[in-house]
Amino acid sequence: MKIKTAKIVAVAFFIIASVTTSLAQTGTSSAYSRFGIGDLEQSALGQSLGLAGTGIGLRTPYEINPINPASYSAFYPAKNLAQGSTLGQLKYPNFMFQVGIRMKRTSSVLNEQSTQNYNYGLRSMATGFHINKYWSASVGLMPYSSIGYSTSLEEDLFSGAYDINIKTENNGSGGLNRIYFGNAFKYKQFALGFNANYIFGNQTIVAITTTSGSNYKSTIASKKNTDIRGLIFDFGAQFTDTIAHKFVYTIGGIYNANSNINAFSLNTVQQLYTINGQDLSNEIIRDTTANGSITIPQMYGAGFSIKNDKWLIAADYKTQAWSSALFLGKTKPELTNSTAYSLSTEFTPDITSDFFFKQISYRLGVRYSDYYIKINDA
Numbered sequence: 001m002k003i004k005t006a007k008i009v010a011v012a013f014f015i016i017a018s019v020t021t022s023l024a025q026t027g028t029s030s031a032y033s034r035f036g037i038g039d040l041e042q043s044a045l046g047q048s049l050g051l052a053g054t055g056i057g058l059r060t061p062y063e064i065n066p067i068n069p070a071s072y073s074a075f076y077p078a079k080n081l082a083q084g085s086t087l088g089q090l091k092y093p094n095f096m097f098q099v100g101i102r103m104k105r106t107s108s109v110l111n112e113q114s115t116q117n118y119n120y121g122l123r124s125m126a127t128g129f130h131i132n133k134y135w136s137a138s139v140g141l142m143p144y145s146s147i148g149y150s151t152s153l154e155e156d157l158f159s160g161a162y163d164i165n166i167k168t169e170n171n172g173s174g175g176l177n178r179i180y181f182g183n184a185f186k187y188k189q190f191a192l193g194f195n196a197n198y199i200f201g202n203q204t205i206v207a208i209t210t211t212s213g214s215n216y217k218s219t220i221a222s223k224k225n226t227d228i229r230g231l232i233f234d235f236g237a238q239f240t241d242t243i244a245h246k247f248v249y250t251i252g253g254i255y256n257a258n259s260n261i262n263a264f265s266l267n268t269v270q271q272l273y274t275i276n277g278q279d280l281s282n283e284i285i286r287d288t289t290a291n292g293s294i295t296i297p298q299m300y301g302a303g304f305s306i307k308n309d310k311w312l313i314a315a316d317y318k319t320q321a322w323s324s325a326l327f328l329g330k331t332k333p334e335l336t337n338s339t340a341y342s343l344s345t346e347f348t349p350d351i352t353s354d355f356f357f358k359q360i361s362y363r364l365g366v367r368y369s370d371y372y373i374k375i376n377d378a
Contacts (some may be wrong), residue, residue: 015324031149034205035334035373036322037228037294043067045124045142046098051344052365056303057252058239059191064098064128064138068236068252068303069193070158072138072184076130088120100124100142108119138182146175146202169208176201176228184236191238197294199261200229219272223285230261232296254318256300260293263328292328297321312346322372340369 033039042048047063048055055067059074076097104122126140150171157164176199184193205224210217234256242248269286301318319339325331344365350358 021164031151031170032371032375033145033147033149034170035375036145036325036327036332038147038172038175038203040145040372041143043142045100045126045140047346047361047363049100050361050363050365051314051346052342052367053340054303054305054316054342054344054365054367055252056236056301056316056318057238057250057305057314058303059240059250059252059305062096064140065127065139066138066142066180066182066239068136068194068254069182069183069195069234070191070236070238070252072128072136072193073186073191073238075128076133076137085317086359094129096128098124098128098140134186136184136186139180140182141177141179142177144178144197144199144201147177147205149171153266163213165210165212167208167210167212169206169210171206172204174201174203174205175302188277189239189241191240193236197232197234198230199232202227212297215276217272217274220269220273222267224265224267226263226265228294230259230265230293232256232259232261234299243306247306247308249304251304252302254299254301256296256298257298258298259283261296263290263292263294265290265328272303292327294327295325297325307346310348311350312348314344314346316340316342320372324372334373334375338370338372338373340367342367363374 031041042053043066044053044055045064045066047060047064047068048058051058053067054066055071057069061074061076065071074245084378100123101121102123105116105118117365123276124140124142126138126142128136128138130136145355150169152169154165154167157166176219178197178199180195180197182193182195184191190276203226205226206221210219212218234254236252238250240248240250252325267286267288267290268284270284271281273281297320299318299320301316303314303316305312305314307313317340318341319337321337322335323331323337325335342365344363346361348359348361353359
């Protein structure tokens with residue numbers, strides 16, 4: 001077994017570059033990201049993102065698909081697969097490198113006021129390669145969840161002879177990143193794979209309430225900073241075969257068991273009291289720490305795909321039991337079990353053509369999901 005030094009250098013280089021770049025990103029601008037571990041990011045790359053996140057039954061030597069680690073085995077294709085079509089005549093790369101860049105627009109309405117926010121930047125970097133005809137691997141970095149929101153609510157009250165103004169501000173930032181090392185092993189039409197995922201990141205939640213009158217101001221500010229790190233594994237399996245040597249179909253499944261990742265939380269509450277512009281009190285009234293774990297709950301899914309020279313059709317189903325997840329030993333009432341369904345198709349006019357526009361793949365997908373956060377039964 002030999003892996004060229006250039007591959008090892010490339011892997012080390014992009015991991016270092018990815019970590020330093022991605023940690024500064026904010027991947028969302030949604031008030032819902034204050035709940036749970038934030039807005040969950042899909043494991044999808046390139047092709048799967050264009051197919052509405054479908055990927056459990058996808059396998060291709062041209063795309064890296066972390067959704068199902070068994071798909072890495074496609075990096076070393078079986079001989080004579082779909083030999084009656086152009087799929088069996090293609091040349092396959094020995095080494096792949098993918099970079100993902102995103103731009104996300106979020107629209108929100110609060111107190112009949114509409115706002116739009118844009119988030120953009122580097123999303124992911126990944127590489128894939130085969131080690132021998134039975135063993136392939138992938139290494140990559142991508143976001144796992146994102147927190148990013150800023151809300152403000154102001155209210156004027158009248159109490160006796162005094163006018164009182166109450167202003168509440170809530171801000172959140174940060175998120176979790178994921179470095180994965182995936183392996184896949186193939187024997188005939190069967191493939192098994194796993195991803196070892198190191199989850200790491202920091203989340204900061206700030207809430208400020210300011211009460212002011214004609215000659216005084218009282219401010220209470222709370223800040224919660226949580227550092228999260230841990231290792232989780234996910235597993236995948238695929239079976240692939242041909243129909244009349246014209247169509248290639250794949251059936252896949254994925255699973256990960258309950259996993260606990262370490263969490264350390266620092267909570268600080270500070271109060272500032274001012275009369276006639278003079279600070280009378282500025283003290284920390286609470287400073288506590290909590291050390292424990294966060295549960296990433298059990299998840300499983302199934303999917304399939306079928307393709308020929310021009311067309312691909314794929315579908316997925318997956319579910320995850322977030323209602324039983326523990327955060328520093330406690331469940332969160334706003335979390336609920338999530339399910340997702342997707343159906344997608346891809347059309348490529350002629351993948352072997354010398355004409356560039358005939359090699360372009362056109363993708364369309366639909367996705368329906370019950371999100372893992374549920375507020376006021378909505």
